[in-house]
Amino acid sequence: MNYSNLFRIAIRALIRNKLRAFLTMLGIIIGVASVIAMLAIGEGSKQKIRGQISSMGTNMVMVMPNFQRRGGVSLGSSSSMALKYTDVVALRSEATDISSVSPEVRASGQVIYSNQNTQTTIYGVSEEYLSIKKLEIISGRFFNANELKNMSKVCVLGQTVVENLFGVKADPVGLSIRIKNLPFLIIGTLKDKGESGMGQDEDDLILAPYTTVQRRLAAIDYINGIYASALSEEKSPAAIAEVTEILRRTHKLKESAENDFRVMSQSELLKTVSSITDVMTYLLGAIAGISLLVGGIGIMNIMFVSVTERTREIGLRMSIGGRGKDILKQFLAESIILSILGGMIGVIFGYLLARLAGSLMSTVAIVKTQSVFLAFIVCFIIGVFFGWYPARKAANLNPIDALRYE
Amino acid sequence: MNSTIIEINSLRKDYHVGEVTVHALRGVELKINEGEFVAIMGASGSGKSTMLNILGCLDKPTFGDYLLDGINVNTMNKDAVAKLRNQKLGFVFQAYNLLARTTALENVELPLFYNPKVRSKDRKEAAVKALEAVGLLDRMHHMPNQLSGGQQQRVAIARSLVNNPVLILADEPTGNLDTRTSFEIMELFQDLNEKGRTIVFVTHELDIARFATRNVMFKDGKIYRESAVSERLNAREILKTLPLEAIEEFD
């Protein structure tokens, strides 16, 4: 029997049982759709997070105080006093693999303008901070060395703070606000950055000279972190090593002592996040894959029922000249058609599902051609694998026994 | 014209059911020539169906030779036997055995699907011709459940004809039909036989057997009498005498 005949016979047999064929396909449709959707969502969020991390500058190096533990209780990194401004000075004068260095001192509190108020974080930084974090001034200016030295009460606002206090698109440069009851002059505003990958508002901040924040707002003598730029992304590992070496020296740590700080680079973070999202994607894919397997078993189940139910038909086909292998091919063709057709519908549904989920979760869902190909190959294998056994059973029947079957 | 189409020598068939062995056929000798119209008769359980299934290559004998058109079937492998069924034989069943939800035309086409030499255009043509031969041209797009029993059996006969077989075998083809319809089927068989087809059929009805040219009586798995039909009936003539509304058929 040639293949177009085979195909036609299988199609006719399936059409004769449309509803059953559809229900069988449903398992495959759901399985493939969920695999496609899950992989697309995983891939989409991975690329989104990567994009956001890269937009912060891939050559950024961060220094945080190490978690201090007392009696096993973490006090959090911000409560550590390990980092001092002298560390910044040491890095500026000694490190060769980094270009600019800025301290960061954080204070949070209420900010008031006339009858409006908002809660935000005030970052005390130096002039280099803008270029390290890839921030841009959209109106006014950033503070200068003089204002840093004099602990001037000047500040630069992020767009969320501008909106909260002055309304959308307002330009408050030259106005005064009260931060924790101290009057500050607004000298500039930042261009908005949008939401970060972790759902954080990157524009909800105020920048001020670190001296002002450290002394006047937080009243501390240490700093919360150091930000620096490695000369290039490739130099990041070297920069980490150099920073570590310099800080251990300035902190006078013994050989055996652990670091009381942590150095991380953005590119390292990117790798970590990528591997986490990859694992997440595979995990989602695997869970969806199980439903595909269940769909395949559904096909096998239906094919068995079909063989039993159609035993007399098989007997008739044999009595008019169908060979065992013709019967085998027919049943295999049926199961392959079911699984491939189910796969095609599943891909379409998966794509729609991915787009729907993407818009609900405000990420983009990216359907890769590889996953579509993979879905088809898996469907074909499922069709052959789960169709083979029932088809074999049908092919081995004796014509007269099949005809007499009741 | 008188060449031998079937030759059977000391044929035996045993069925094993658990511990019991049923001797369905216990040494059958039979010769059938081309152009014959043979009725196999006998009581229920005498081995008629077993005989016919072996003639139709649906079953294999336990012992003995079966030569079909000069070929020894016993030595052939499964696929070769399937090819034989496809190209030399036509089988008609008591229960019609049509594919449900499949048009008459498609049912008749079916054997040709299994013949790689037949192209799709010729396949349809041959099926239409076979349906024409059984007088069902106007029903070719009907499904089996839209046809009467007699019409379904005609479709089955068209299916057995479509591959131009050397031999048509029918196991109680009129067993499910009323008298008038039975005669119509016999009329069809007589027509086909006149055109040169060899036909072997099973029946347990004496009057149906009288449409054949030869009767073979089975008893306990053996042939106990063979006879040429002396006063052969002509189905067309009888149908003319039967009332159209056949009321007496509540048998």
Ligand SMILES: Nc1ncnc2c1ncn2[C@@H]1O[C@H](COP(=O)(O)OP(=O)(O)O)[C@@H](O)[C@H]1O
């Ligand atoms: N598949 C089978 N298994 C066991 N015994 C069978 C089988 N088919 C037929 N027989 C037995 O063989 C004998 C002949 O049966 P069969 O050829 O069907 O008779 P008939 O068609 O003349 O009524 C019967 O005794 C029947 O019970």
Ligand SMILES: [Mg+2]
């Ligand atoms: Mg019988």
